[in-house]
Amino acid sequence: MTIHEITNTILEGDCIQLLDTLPENSFDMIFADPPYFLQLDRDLYRPNQTKVDSVDEAWDRFDSFEDYDNFTLRWLNGCRRAMKDDATIWVIGSYHNIFRVGKIMQDIGFWILNDVIWVKANPMPNFNGVRFTNAHETMIWAKKSRGQKRYTFNYQAMKMLNGEKQMRSDWELPICSGSERERNGGGKAHPTQKPESLLRRAILASTNPGDIILDPFFGTGTTGAAAKKLGRNWVGLERNAEYIATARSRIDSISGALPDRELYHTPSRRDFPRVTLGNLIEAGYLHEGDLLCGGGGKASAKVCADGSLIADGFRGSIHRAGAHVQSARQCNGWVFWNYSDGGELRPLDELREKYVREIIPADSEKQGEGSV
Ligand SMILES: C[S@@+](CC[C@H](N)C(=O)[O-])C[C@H]1O[C@@H](n2cnc3c(N)ncnc32)[C@H](O)[C@@H]1O
Structure with a gap:
């Protein structure tokens, strides 16, 4: 398959197999929101006895840490192969998985540029009251190798977004809720839909209009939605047909970026x-x-x-x-x-x-x- 054939489409299937079929050296950025491997062993209830919506889907289950690490190694290698030589990758996770993911990334040659903490402005309380409230997730931003000379970082765009002060590595943004949340009947269409604001920031920081972004764990298509609004291209991989249907209708309902490139690109001093x-x-x-x-x-x-x-x-x-x-x-x-x-x-x-x-x-x- 050529990159043109798959641009702005969702490919259905297991990303481990799909990644090997993608054209090599083709993507400007990857955003990956892999399974967390939460390993919840019992349901969680609020003080008023209503059940908390947590992640206990089949896609988040693995037999062991070893099994999870093998899976992580395979999809990360697949992503690395698909990245252009001046591309970068973002991987988001929680304390359950991000340290394992980070170690594997370093082991296979990725070079970490930053870890960005998404500070949740409105986190879910810790209902059991036995530990700290989990109020953040970690994003690793990395280039393909230590020796990679070029990658996109739109310093001026980030500075502008941050009231003309240098953007820091802690981003306080609300979780996905309200009208942004994709719904299916009465309930959430997906348990871990990410806020579009988070994707907008990552995309604005590390791509330019017209670039192409790959998301191997597409879910409700948050990456595709933000990319389309910002005049970037995207490809999603996802194995769950219901999530794919949600993502398709979500992205189709977006009219897309205006043709005026100037609106989506902050000139850097070098320009x-x-x-x-x-x-x-x-x-x-x-x-x-x-x-x-x-x-x-x-x-x-x-x-x-x-x-x-x-x-x-x-x-x-x-x-x-x-x-x-x-x-x-x-x-x-x-x-x-x-x-x-x-x-x-x-x-x-x-x-x-x-x-x-x-x-x-x-x-x-x-x-x-x-x-x-
Ligand atoms: C954490 S969620 C991503 C949510 C997404 N970022 C969003 O905003 O909607 C992970 C997604 O990866 C998908 N997934 C898990 N394992 C997969 C695999 N091996 N191949 C393709 N998709 C997979 C799941 O179905 C789930 O939708």
Whole structure:
């Protein structure tokens, strides 16, 4: 089978067999939510004697830890084979299984990039009151090997999502409930449906629009639903026909991402061409001796021919000179300094944007023609 034939479809069957039939080196990301092997030996009741919905499905039963480890080894090897050389994998689990999974991942060559803790904003209480409330699950985020040079991490997108502060490895998100929960008759369609918010974050962090994501334990298709909304492609593997039907109708009811790529992609700093003050002088936008103003007119600096500024007896880059006049550790000189546009003060950043618009395209055309 080719990757095009199976893109945005669910394959029914045992993932151990299916993974071997997938084209090698084909997926940009994997999200795996495998059986937990909870090993519950009795039903759990709330104080009001109603039974707690827990996971006692056949798919979560294994004969022994050895049996579980063999299963884990096989699906992880299958995933590794299907991953592109610049792909990453996310595996989610609880204390019941995640340590075993993590050890096996390291044993077969995966290199762990982070463990991300999903802190459940509204966890189920510990009804027996004999242990701590289980309020989190762990996600392992890994690349294929230690030597893998490239992988996607959308640092700026994560920062933006986190109110412009670096995203941390503890994500507080509510469990899946309310209208998001897939229902079957009166009850839950699946006992362990993950919240879409969790998938959105993993997908936004480690893929780009148009990428293709594999989920070998598809369940209700949360990965496919989030991927479709974010303009990514997906493939699901699942062996339970009822879950597949739920996942299909769930994903079919989503209209899909808008064609505007800009909405789903946060440009990284590398996407912007590097421009210096020296470039603006060379382009004739500024001249040595020009005066720049900053801090609401409190600071001023003179432009030097080499693209540095002299401010208050200090000579340095626009950033360092801006920091100096404010006695600050850091400063974004493009925003701090203003130039005079016919008497009107305008941020230096506007000249940089003008340069990117007017000069850089001409430069790229020249390179295309083979000029030096
Ligand atoms: C923890 S659930 C995943 C739930 C899913 N993330 C969601 O949000 O709905 C694990 C799923 O894997 C499926 N499964 C278990 N063993 C499997 C196997 N060997 N091959 C394919 N699917 C399997 C189960 O039927 C179950 O739906």
